[in-house]
Amino acid sequence: MPLKPFQTSDIARAAMHDGVILAWEPGMGKSLAAVAWPLVKKARRTLIVAPGSLHHQLTVSASKFFRVYLNPLRNKQDFFDLDLHRPSTGPPRFYITSYTALGLNEADEWSDSFARPGSPRPNRLLVARRRSWGRRHNIRYDQNCGASIGITKGTITCIWSPTLARLAESYGSFDCVVVDEGTRLQATNSRIGSSIRLLQPRFRLVLTGTPIKNRLESIFWLCAWSAGHTGRWPYSNSDEAKESFARDFHQKEEHPPRKPNARSFTKPSNHICSLPRLWRTLSPIIIRRRKSECGCAIAPKIVTPVFVKSGTAQLAVYRHHLENPPLLSGRAKPVSPRTRTGMQLTNLRLAALCPDSEKLARAITAGQGPKRSWTEWTPKLFATLEIIRDCLARGKQVLVGSPFRNFSSALCSKLSEAEVSCVLLDGGTPPTQRGLLADEFKRGIHSVLVAGLKAMGEGHSFENCSELILPGLSFAYDENEQFIHRVWRINSPDPVRIHLLVLEGSIDEKLHEIYTEKGDSSDLAIDGRLFREPISNPDPVWIIREAARIFQKNVPSTDEQILIDSWETSLARQLRLAHLKYLEHKPASGPDANERRAAIELTDLPSPTQHSVDILRKHYKAGTFSRVTSKIIATSIAKLKAINRQHRTS
Numbered sequence: 001m002p003l004k005p006f007q008t009s010d011i012a013r014a015a016m017h018d019g020v021i022l023a024w025e026p027g028m029g030k031s032l033a034a035v036a037w038p039l040v041k042k043a044r045r046t047l048i049v050a051p052g053s054l055h056h057q058l059t060v061s062a063s064k065f066f067r068v069y070l071n072p073l074r075n076k077q078d079f080f081d082l083d084l085h086r087p088s089t090g091p092p093r094f095y096i097t098s099y100t101a102l103g104l105n106e107a108d109e110w111s112d113s114f115a116r117p118g119s120p121r122p123n124r125l126l127v128a129r130r131r132s133w134g135r136r137h138n139i140r141y142d143q144n145c146g147a148s149i150g151i152t153k154g155t156i157t158c159i160w161s162p163t164l165a166r167l168a169e170s171y172g173s174f175d176c177v178v179v180d181e182g183t184r185l186q187a188t189n190s191r192i193g194s195s196i197r198l199l200q201p202r203f204r205l206v207l208t209g210t211p212i213k214n215r216l217e218s219i220f221w222l223c224a225w226s227a228g229h230t231g232r233w234p235y236s237n238s239d240e241a242k243e244s245f246a247r248d249f250h251q252k253e254e255h256p257p258r259k260p261n262a263r264s265f266t267k268p269s270n271h272i273c274s275l276p277r278l279w280r281t282l283s284p285i286i287i288r289r290r291k292s293e294c295g296c297a298i299a300p301k302i303v304t305p306v307f308v309k310s311g312t313a314q315l316a317v318y319r320h321h322l323e324n325p326p327l328l329s330g331r332a333k334p335v336s337p338r339t340r341t342g343m344q345l346t347n348l349r350l351a352a353l354c355p356d357s358e359k360l361a362r363a364i365t366a367g368q369g370p371k372r373s374w375t376e377w378t379p380k381l382f383a384t385l386e387i388i389r390d391c392l393a394r395g396k397q398v399l400v401g402s403p404f405r406n407f408s409s410a411l412c413s414k415l416s417e418a419e420v421s422c423v424l425l426d427g428g429t430p431p432t433q434r435g436l437l438a439d440e441f442k443r444g445i446h447s448v449l450v451a452g453l454k455a456m457g458e459g460h461s462f463e464n465c466s467e468l469i470l471p472g473l474s475f476a477y478d479e480n481e482q483f484i485h486r487v488w489r490i491n492s493p494d495p496v497r498i499h500l501l502v503l504e505g506s507i508d509e510k511l512h513e514i515y516t517e518k519g520d521s522s523d524l525a526i527d528g529r530l531f532r533e534p535i536s537n538p539d540p541v542w543i544i545r546e547a548a549r550i551f552q553k554n555v556p557s558t559d560e561q562i563l564i565d566s567w568e569t570s571l572a573r574q575l576r577l578a579h580l581k582y583l584e585h586k587p588a589s590g591p592d593a594n595e596r597r598a599a600i601e602l603t604d605l606p607s608p609t610q611h612s613v614d615i616l617r618k619h620y621k622a623g624t625f626s627r628v629t630s631k632i633i634a635t636s637i638a639k640l641k642a643i644n645r646q647h648r649t650s
Contacts, residue, residue: 019204026209026485043176050180052098052431054459073097103195165195182206217246299492318351324367354406392578395585418575426452463489
């Protein structure tokens with residue numbers, strides 16, 4: 001089993017408990033632990049819950065390293081076809097499903113736990129189907145039955161379609177559940193999180209590289225589900241207990257009044273208090289390890305910030321949305337101050353990266369001015385293409401993490417125009433297809449991968465790529481941190497270079513400061529390291545005030561027409577030539593020395609022919625090889641002779 005010493009040690013420690021959070025830093029092989037831990041626990045049926053785009057990668061890893069096949073569990077029909085409603089018999093089996101298939105999957109099981117308390121929100125289309133079914137069978141359908149789902153009272157029957165999670169828990173189908181990318185558990189009223197928490201198996205493993213998302217209390221439900229049934233978690237499974245957890249370990253921060261004649265108010269900050277007690281609370285549940293503590297040589301990570309100036313039209317668009325916050329929502333309804341702040345933050349991020357976005361044109365503001373740029377060209381887009389050109393000329397693949405689909409589409413369009421092999425993987429690509437296309441990028445078929453920061457930020461392993469470009473950051477701490485670790489892996493062969501693009505004098509600068517602040521808070525809480533504590537709470541109103549303070553109206557800018565002319569006259573041709581150089585650096589496909597040596601070692605023949613070596617090498621790569629002996633060869637020859645005799649007599 002290809003486990004490193006620290007992996008063997010940590011999995012053995014985790015196996016001493018029936019519920020645990022394995023919080024290895026991203027890029028340290030959590031996909032191996034998803035199969036190794038249930039095998040150590042001797043689970044009969046194991047369900048792995050992971051994003052759909054990771055299924056291909058997890059299936060390949062399980063087959064390659066453990067000879068285990070992950071049976072896909074896509075819907076309720078698969079549940080019954082695989083006999084999961086019956087007791088487990090035979091050898092241990094593994095199943096894999098997605099969060100959507102487990103918690104949604106056309107189910108209309110709406111109870112209070114799936115919406116705001118006391119206000120179930122049924123799906124109108126499914127309700128209409130159920131009511132039609134009830135009329136055909138002379139049964140009255142009550143859509144507001146709430147907690148009485150499935151119960152008949154008099155002549156009223158609550159008709160419902162259960163989720164896959166409800167079926168699995170009702171039949172007790174799995175004695176082990178592994179939750180990959182466990183931050184999906186953190187939301188209290190999320191249907192997906194509630195469906196996961198509905199499962200109550202004997203063995204529970206949560207895998208996550210960033211157990212804290214934005215704030216400390218986001219780890220509450222991960223701990224409550226994974227170890228609450230073992231008595232090692234001192235809080236109950238309720239919203240009140242989560243609030244109590246936040247009060248126990250968050251400092252209060254006093255804020256000045258936002259309006260005249262108003263009172264000041266207190267608010268939990270990112271400052272953490274009672275650190276010794278917090279570490280004692282989390283340490284029995286979480287196994288945390290960073291790359292610097294794995295005892296292995298890891299390729300260095302080199303962060304290179306790239307500061308660019310604004311475009312002329314981009315500067316005017318950014319200034320308009322900074323000075324004129326949105327007044328109405330998409331439905332022409334007045335928005336609350338809090339909603340207005342969030343919408344303005346999004347508009348400023350769009351203006352700093354892709355000012356031609358249609359969302360900016362639809363913004364309803366009071367002031368007069370350009371809401372949207374006339375061109376998709378910006379200095380950020382031009383700088384991204386220049387970095388890609390330099391990387392391809394050195395024979396390096398490039399990964400671009402974009403937070404907005406508008407920028408991703410524009411970048412892919414320019415790369416295709418320059419005849420550069422690229423692939424776009426964002427929310428518009430189905431999860432299963434994303435997994436297959438990501439595998440093609442890993443095999444070197446494409447030279448550039450433009451990925452959505454959120455769609456491809458979890459679980460994927462691109463150790464083959466050593467160049468990462470981040471044209472913009474997300475406000476969520478874990479999305480930025482997770483995406484960086486897609487390329488900075490424990491098995492990365494080359495130094496990893498991360499190019500951070502920052503628009504001077506824009507909200508980009510404040511987002512970088514907030515990203516550093518949240519990272520310090522997470523390290524302090526989980527790793528026990530006394531880094532610099534955050535100096536302020538990242539309040540959205542404060543962010544916009546800071547963005548307005550650092551903004552300069554009369555700074556030098558770049559005319560977008562100059563960028564267009566440079567693209568048409570030189571940069572497009574340079575990109576095309578750089579891609580040709582990349583193809584020259586690309587190694588020829590074929591067996592390497594390790595594959596040849598492994599194929600030869602799999603046979604006991606004294607002098608294998610090249611043909612037999614090639615056949616065994618194919619079986620080795622497919623994971624279907626077996627040791628070849630003289631006895632096996634003699635048996636095969638005898639079978640062939642018997643078949644030939646049968647054909648001659650017939």
